[in-house]
Amino acid sequence: xxxxxxxxxxxxxxxxxxxxxxxxxxxxxxxxxxxxxxxxxxxxxxxxxxxxxxxxxxxxxxxxxxxxxxxxxxxxxxxxxxxxxxxxxxxxxxxxxxxxxxxxxxxxxxxxxxxxxxxxxxxxxxxxxxxxxxxxxxxxxxxxxxxxxxxxxxxxxxxxxxxxxxxxxxxxxxxxxxxxxxxxxxxxxxxxxxxxxxxxxxxxxxxxxxxxxxxxxxxxxxxxxxxxxxxxxxxxxxxxxxxxxxxxxxxxxxxxxxxxxxxxxxxxxxxxxxxxxxxxxxxxxxxxxxxxxxxxxxxxxxxxxxxxxxxxxxxxxxxxxxxxxxxxxxxxxxxxxxxx
Amino acid sequence: xxxxxxxxxxxxxxxxxxxxxxxxxxxxxxxxxxxxxxxxxxxxxxxxxxxxxxxxxxxxxxxxxxxxxxxxxxxxxxxxxxxxxxxxxxxxxxxxxxxxxxxxxxxxxxxxxxxxxxxxxxxxxxxxxxxxxxxxxxxxxxxxxxxxxxxxxxxxxxxxxxxxxxxxxxxxxxxxxxxxxxxxxxxxxxxxxxxxxxxxxxxxxxxxxxxxxxxxxxxxxxxxxxxxxxxxxxxxxxxxxxxxxxxxxxxxxxxxxxxxxxxxxxxxxxxxxxxxxxxxxxxxxxxxxxxxxxxxxxxxxxxxxxxxxxxxxxxxxxxxxxxxxxxxxxxxxxxxxxxx
DNA sequence: GAGAATAGGTTAAGCGCTAAACCTGTTTGG
DNA sequence: CCAAACAGGTTTAGCGCTTAACCTATTCTC
Numbered sequence: 001x002x003x004x005x006x007x008x009x010x011x012x013x014x015x016x017x018x019x020x021x022x023x024x025x026x027x028x029x030x031x032x033x034x035x036x037x038x039x040x041x042x043x044x045x046x047x048x049x050x051x052x053x054x055x056x057x058x059x060x061x062x063x064x065x066x067x068x069x070x071x072x073x074x075x076x077x078x079x080x081x082x083x084x085x086x087x088x089x090x091x092x093x094x095x096x097x098x099x100x101x102x103x104x105x106x107x108x109x110x111x112x113x114x115x116x117x118x119x120x121x122x123x124x125x126x127x128x129x130x131x132x133x134x135x136x137x138x139x140x141x142x143x144x145x146x147x148x149x150x151x152x153x154x155x156x157x158x159x160x161x162x163x164x165x166x167x168x169x170x171x172x173x174x175x176x177x178x179x180x181x182x183x184x185x186x187x188x189x190x191x192x193x194x195x196x197x198x199x200x201x202x203x204x205x206x207x208x209x210x211x212x213x214x215x216x217x218x219x220x221x222x223x224x225x226x227x228x229x230x231x232x233x234x235x236x237x238x239x240x241x242x243x244x245x246x247x248x249x250x251x252x253x254x255x256x257x258x259x260x261x262x263x264x265x266x267x268x269x270x271x272x273x274x275x276x277x278x279x280x281x282x283x284x285x286x287x288x289x290x291x292x293x294x295x296x297x298x299x300x301x302x303x304x305x306x307x308x309x310x311x312x313x314x315x316x317x318x319x320x321x322x323x324x325x326x327x328x329x330x331x332x333x334x335x336x337x338x339x340x
Numbered sequence: 341x342x343x344x345x346x347x348x349x350x351x352x353x354x355x356x357x358x359x360x361x362x363x364x365x366x367x368x369x370x371x372x373x374x375x376x377x378x379x380x381x382x383x384x385x386x387x388x389x390x391x392x393x394x395x396x397x398x399x400x401x402x403x404x405x406x407x408x409x410x411x412x413x414x415x416x417x418x419x420x421x422x423x424x425x426x427x428x429x430x431x432x433x434x435x436x437x438x439x440x441x442x443x444x445x446x447x448x449x450x451x452x453x454x455x456x457x458x459x460x461x462x463x464x465x466x467x468x469x470x471x472x473x474x475x476x477x478x479x480x481x482x483x484x485x486x487x488x489x490x491x492x493x494x495x496x497x498x499x500x501x502x503x504x505x506x507x508x509x510x511x512x513x514x515x516x517x518x519x520x521x522x523x524x525x526x527x528x529x530x531x532x533x534x535x536x537x538x539x540x541x542x543x544x545x546x547x548x549x550x551x552x553x554x555x556x557x558x559x560x561x562x563x564x565x566x567x568x569x570x571x572x573x574x575x576x577x578x579x580x581x582x583x584x585x586x587x588x589x590x591x592x593x594x595x596x597x598x599x600x601x602x603x604x605x606x607x608x609x610x611x612x613x614x615x616x617x618x619x620x621x622x623x624x625x626x627x628x629x630x631x632x633x634x635x636x637x638x639x640x641x642x643x644x645x646x647x648x649x650x651x652x653x654x655x656x657x658x659x660x661x662x663x664x665x666x667x668x669x670x671x672x673x674x675x676x677x678x679x680x
Numbered sequence: 681g682a683g684a685a686t687a688g689g690t691t692a693a694g695c696g697c698t699a700a701a702c703c704t705g706t707t708t709g710g
Numbered sequence: 711c712c713a714a715a716c717a718g719g720t721t722t723a724g725c726g727c728t729t730a731a732c733c734t735a736t737t738c739t740c
Contacts, residue, residue, distance in 0.1 A: 075431035091415035
């Protein structure tokens with residue numbers, strides 16, 4: 001059996017409460033002599049307080065959940081973007097002495113289960129659809145601090161962090177328009193499911209409006225965010241006679257490039273391509289992919305800060321934070337043939 | 341405050357112990373009438389038992405740690421390979437009613453801390469060097485079930501799961517030798533740090549021995565597993581006059597391809613390239629990368645099974661499991677110029 | 681020099697659950 | 711028909727920690 005607080009107390013000849021105070025850094029109540037003595041014993045035995053016992057006795061569990069949707073049978077798919085966020089979140093939380101519990105959510109009710117079961121202090125919701133977040137009810141989630149990432153849900157129960165999707169797509173489209181393109185395709189999943197895509201689509205069209213140009217709805221390609229789907233879409237985009245395309249993800253963009261190549265189009269000679277996320281693969285592609293970069297590090301940092309501020313009772317500066325994005329111009333965009 | 345077991349008991353007019361038995365499915369002690377009644381009340385209130393309280397009272401926490409090395413300042417980097425494993429592990433554990441705690445490990449002592457603090461039932465060690473695993477001591481880790489992935493450590497305290505690295509690299513080299521290559525480079529990190537690379541390197545040389553061919557030690561390129569390092573190595577490999585190269589990772593291989601292209605070599609025309617892992621990017625590359633595939637799904641499944649078997653007291657079939665690999669022949673390997 | 685404040689503790693009551701031990705009425709075996 | 715077995719519970723004693731309330735010398739303060 002591991003050594004307990006009581007064991008330490010006995011060996012130091014003090015009450016358990018005193019050891020508790022020392023371990024928790026409540027200095028006011030303990031003389032520095034006693035503290036040193038206890039600390040030495042703690043050190044020697046490698047004593048580590050029991051977190052379950054702590055969460056039971058104290059109000060807080062110092063545990064934050066990372067909730068990710070997962071089909072019941074399937075494993076939760078951690079795409080490169082998610083993976084980056086997970087890594088950053090873990091670091092930030094660990095720095096603040098919190099722990100991360102990773103939990104796939106198959107049925108909506110599992111959100112509540114996860115929160116209640118482990119008495120999570122907070123949770124980060126990753127990849128949920130706006131509607132699911134909007135459905136969360138106070139009595140179901142209790143006092144847990146919720147931060148939803150990449151959502152345009154309206155539910156005030158959850159703090160929201162996202163990058164500026166509207167602006168990202170606007171920048172991409174404006175860049176292409178500036179190069180002289182007019183027949184620009186927009187490729188990505190259905191806008192109805194997630195606000196992210198809707199925002200990007202709107203930002204995209206906004207660029208056209210700003211430029212006083214018209215956009216042909218036929219150049220909207222609804223396609224899953226996968227390489228295979230992109231490839232297939234690439235051939236259709238070629239057939240549609242687009243001279244440029246904005247994709248909602250880098251994998252998708254790279255798939256599209258392959259489809260374009262298959263259809264005999266060169267990038268950026270015949271068709272310009274802009275991706276989204278600035279994932280690693282964006283710079284592995286040839287030519288290197290022009291893309292919209294999100295600052296993952298900032299996203300994770302803001303998420304944790306919002307979470308911890310709220311946990312510490314500090315009023316959050318805002319219920320929803322939108323982070324800036326940046327267009328990274330690389331090799332897949334150029335002026336259309338007619339212009340060069 | 342969330343509803344507790346006691347609340348349920350009071351409402352059902354039974355003792356807490358009875359509710360506990362119902363919730364834990366100890367059917368022998370409860371009449372089916374009482375059970376139904378209690379279950380309905382549980383359902384109505386959405387009662388979920390407190391996991392911390394459970395782990396305190398029971399012996400088990402039903403918690404498994406996923407321990408990943410992390411530089412102190414840096415976030416833990418979840419590469420695509422790791423990400424796949426994480427997703428699969430979570431699913432498998434969830435199916436068995438266990439939960440996953442993700443924890444970056446900056447200092448060796450933190451392994452013990454993590455285990456002790458949350459009274460983890462078990463832990464999966466991901467990406468640790470053999471030496472670190474070999475250093476684990478019984479008194480430090482207690483009775484926790486440890487499964488280390490991708491290690492050739494000898495420490496009997498940890499069960500070990502890995503794929504057949506020796507065979508994977510042997511297959512890759514044999515494939516190239518079969519095509520007629522003789523000047524084959526081997527690119528990867530130092531073999532001293534991790535047994536995985538050592539195994540691959542040995543498997544690689546084994547293929548030469550089997551073919552009765554000699555291998556020139558100068559074609560060993562020690563290089564970090566990154567795209568940038570690969571690119572740089574690619575130019576050196578070209579300069580060394582190799583006609584083929586086996587890399588220990590797909591990113592690395594793709595970086596090398598870029599370096600080769602920069603040096604004016606075509607793939608597979610001038611130089612053949614074999615990667616490792618069969619990550620998504622392998623099939624995004626042009627030409628598609630020939631690579632050694634590991635079955636991630638199997639790896640995760642075996643890991644969890646080993647873990648749970650041992651937790652259930654069943655004797656593990658083996659302390660170390662080695663999973664089969666497969667060579668996926670795609671577009672980056674061909675016979676050398678001289679042969680065609 | 682008396683009362684208040686302070687330093688440095690201790691005591692005790694849980695937190696929500698489990699599990700072993702115990703109890704009581706009803707079957708069952710011989 | 712009696713003891714043993716069983717069904718269907720209840721009681722009790724923690725698990726390892728926190729926290730509010732309490733206690734007792736010292737040291738100030740005027």
